[in-house]
Amino acid sequence: MKKNVILILVILLGVLIAFYNIDIQTVDEYYLSHLEDIKPDSKTVFLSVRCDTVLKNRDKLSKELNTDEFIPKDGVVLPKTQYVLRDDDTVFAVLKRSMQYNKIQFEFQGNPIKGKSGAYIKGIHYIYEFSCGPLSGWMYKVNGAFSSGDSSSFVLKPGDYIEWVYSCDLGRDVGNNYGSEGA
Amino acid sequence: MSTFSSFHPFVVFSYFAVIIFTTMFTANPVLLLIAILSGVLFYALIEKPAAFLKDGLFYLLLFLIVSITNPLFSHNGATPLFFMNGNAITLEAILSGLRIAVMLIGILYWFKSYSIIITSDKFLYLFGKVLPKLALVFSMAIRFIPLFRNQIRKVSNAQKAMGLYSKDNLPDKFKAGMRVFSVMVTWALENSIETGDSMKARGYELKNKSHYSLFKFTLRDAMLMASIVFLSGIVFFGVICGSMDFAFYPRVEVLKFGAFQYATSIAFGILAFIPFFIEIKEKIKWIYFKSQS
Numbered sequence: 001m002k003k004n005v006i007l008i009l010v011i012l013l014g015v016l017i018a019f020y021n022i023d024i025q026t027v028d029e030y031y032l033s034h035l036e037d038i039k040p041d042s043k044t045v046f047l048s049v050r051c052d053t054v055l056k057n058r059d060k061l062s063k064e065l066n067t068d069e070f071i072p073k074d075g076v077v078l079p080k081t082q083y084v085l086r087d088d089d090t091v092f093a094v095l096k097r098s099m100q101y102n103k104i105q106f107e108f109q110g111n112p113i114k115g116k117s118g119a120y121i122k123g124i125h126y127i128y129e130f131s132c133g134p135l136s137g138w139m140y141k142v143n144g145a146f147s148s149g150d151s152s153s154f155v156l157k158p159g160d161y162i163e164w165v166y167s168c169d170l171g172r173d174v175g176n177n178y179g180s181e182g183a
Numbered sequence: 184m185s186t187f188s189s190f191h192p193f194v195v196f197s198y199f200a201v202i203i204f205t206t207m208f209t210a211n212p213v214l215l216l217i218a219i220l221s222g223v224l225f226y227a228l229i230e231k232p233a234a235f236l237k238d239g240l241f242y243l244l245l246f247l248i249v250s251i252t253n254p255l256f257s258h259n260g261a262t263p264l265f266f267m268n269g270n271a272i273t274l275e276a277i278l279s280g281l282r283i284a285v286m287l288i289g290i291l292y293w294f295k296s297y298s299i300i301i302t303s304d305k306f307l308y309l310f311g312k313v314l315p316k317l318a319l320v321f322s323m324a325i326r327f328i329p330l331f332r333n334q335i336r337k338v339s340n341a342q343k344a345m346g347l348y349s350k351d352n353l354p355d356k357f358k359a360g361m362r363v364f365s366v367m368v369t370w371a372l373e374n375s376i377e378t379g380d381s382m383k384a385r386g387y388e389l390k391n392k393s394h395y396s397l398f399k400f401t402l403r404d405a406m407l408m409a410s411i412v413f414l415s416g417i418v419f420f421g422v423i424c425g426s427m428d429f430a431f432y433p434r435v436e437v438l439k440f441g442a443f444q445y446a447t448s449i450a451f452g453i454l455a456f457i458p459f460f461i462e463i464k465e466k467i468k469w470i471y472f473k474s475q476s
Contacts, residue, residue, distance in 0.1 A: 003352040025266040064430035096269065105271065105433075107258040113269050123259060126433035 023113075032101045036084040043085040043158035047098050049078040051127055051166035053136075053173050060133040060168060070126045077125045078102060080161075091140055091162055092119045092152035099124070110152070118150030127166060135170040146176040185229040185300065186465040187458040191404040192305035194411065199297045201415040202455060206290055210282060211427040212438065213448050219289035221455035226296045228462045242291065246284045253280030259432040279431040296458075298325055308396050315388050323378060327371075334370060339363050407457070414454040421447025 038044060052075035054061060065071060083094055092112055099106045104125050112119035121138045122129055129137035140151055141163050147154060156162070165174045187195065206218040227235050253276055255267075260275030303322040310318035339359075342348060348359060386392050421427055426443035430436050438444075 001351060003354045007353050021268075023268050027263050027265060030263070030266040030271075063428075064432065064436070070433055105259075105261065105263075107270055111268065126259065126261070128259065 030100060031103050032097065035097065035101050036086075038082055038084055044082045045085045045089070045094060045156050045159065046080050046082055046161040047078065047094055047164075048076075048080040048162070049095075049104075049124055049164040051075050051077055051125075053166055053168045054127065054132050056173075057132050057136075057168040060136075062131050065126060065131055072125075077104065077127075077164075085156060085158055089156050090152050091142065091147075091154040091156065092121075092150075094156065094162060095121070095140075095151070095164065112150075112152035119152040121151065121164070124164065124166075132166070132168045136166065136168045138164055139167055139171055139174065139176060140164045141176075146171065185462060187229075187461050188300040190407060191398055191400050192301065192309050193400070194404050194408045196301055196305075196309055197408070198411050198458070199293065199301065201411060201418075203290055203293050203297075205415075205418055205422065205451065206286060206293070209422060209427055210429045210431070212282065212285075212429065213444075214427060214451055215282060215285045215289060217448070217452050217455050219285050219292070221452075221459055222289050222292035222296065224456075225459045225462070226292050228459065228466075229296060229299055238295075242288055245291075246288050249287055250277070250280040250284040253277070253283055261434045275431050275433070275435055278435055282431065298329070304396075305398075308394060308398060311387075311394065319379070319382060319387065323375060330374075331367065331371065335363060335367055338366050338370075410457070411454065414450045417450035418447055418454065421450070 036042070051071070054071055055075050058066060058071075061071070078098065081098065083098060086093070090112075092108070095106070096108075098104075106124045107122045107128070109120045109122055110117040121140075123131070124138060127138075139146060141147065142154065142156070142160050144161075144163075167174045167176070171177070202218065202222075206215065209215065230238075254272050257276045257279065258270040258273060260271070260273030262274040263271035264274055264277075265272055303326055306322045306325070307318055310321070342359065342363060347362070382388075421443055424443065426439070426441070427447055429438070
């Protein structure tokens with residue numbers, strides 16, 4: 001019997017640890033209704049999200065996405081917008097805040113909120129990795145320079161301009177040639 | 184002994200192949216519901232009621248686990264219900280999870296009927312000549328789980344007889360289970376080698392080896408085969424044309440109902456319930472004859 005009690009305690013502990021790591025929000029709590037006002041002296045960054053390459057590769061796009069509802073006609077998911085920069089803000093943090101405020105669907109993998117692992121952006125506005133051919137996915141550049149690093153550890157400076165762009169060809173169609181210098 | 188298993192192995196095997204492949208490659212809720220319903224009903228007819236109910240509980244549990252796993256890992260979809268660790272748990276992901284569970288359980292039930300009806304002698308009769316090695320490995324693999332289960336019972340009974348058992352606490356039971364399992368792994372490796380050697384010793388792969396089999400292709404086999412070919416032709420045509428396509432992301436599609444969809448669904452429905460009706464017909468006949476005497 002004693003061993004049974006110990007086993008049950010261990011299982012309970014495991015369940016508790018699992019619950020401690022789960023953070024549940026309702027839809028209303030998740031979507032932000034208000035962000036900091038931009039005052040003349042506040043530090044800010046700019047963010048834009050675009051998927052122009054999809055428009056040129058509609059033939060490769062998965063069928064159920066191929067409507068005006070999911071693919072914006074001009075390829076702009078989020079126009080260039082100014083956001084207040086908080087302390088230690090990363091590329092991922094600004095994107096997440098903006099998506100929460102604008103009620104745009106997005107999915108990431110990893111656990112960047114608790115700082116346990118990096119973030120990989122799987123999809124923004126229902127457009128996912130591999131949605132438009134096997135070489136497609138989201139990439140980001142800061143001040144025009146692509147970064148292949150983790151977006152949740154890229155700390156921003158005031159005035160930075162973050163662009164999230166969707167590539168259908170491993171970055172070559174959006175001007176990122178890091179993988180093909182030799183070719 | 185089921186009536187359906189008395190048909191020629193080639194016909195029965197083609198039937199299972201068509202049903203299982205169609206179920207595997209479709210996302211259409213109508214086809215999937217037909218597949219799971221017909222699979223479970225047919226299995227209920229050919230299996231003993233007690234075993235069917237005992238299995239049912241396990242498959243119900245599996246169904247629940249599979250269907251809740253998908254929304255935990257897939258956050259696509261236009262209807263968020265709540266957010267977990269910053270990602271959305273969506274209605275679409277839950278429905279997609281249900282679809283995966285229905286497909287999986289449906290296929291598992293069809294495979295259970297398959298393993299009752301296509302016994303390894305039938306399988307070797309079908310493929311022994313064409314693909315001797317693959318057929319042997321495949322039939323051994325299919326047989327493996329029931330054989331393993333049977334042997335586990337024997338080994339644990341032997342362990343009990345030797346006094347190596349516990350009855351009151353879980354960790355000790357688990358330890359005893361692990362001991363039996365390690366015995367089983369050794370046994371399984373040895374057994375498979377022995378089976379291979381034994382088949383070789385009987386001249387399994389020799390060129391002019393002759394088979395003894397009682398299978399005859401009769402008129403009713405031809406009739407069943409013709410209806411399978413005809414119905415699966417309609418189903419395949421409908422599925423390949425894309426009329427049965429169904430998307431869960433980003434928003435669950437509305438089911439289309441046109442001539443194509445009706446034809447494909449009805450053809451698949453008839454096809455999936457053929458063995459069920461064959462069994463039922465024989466059962467009714469049996470009851471009727473008994474009441475006559």
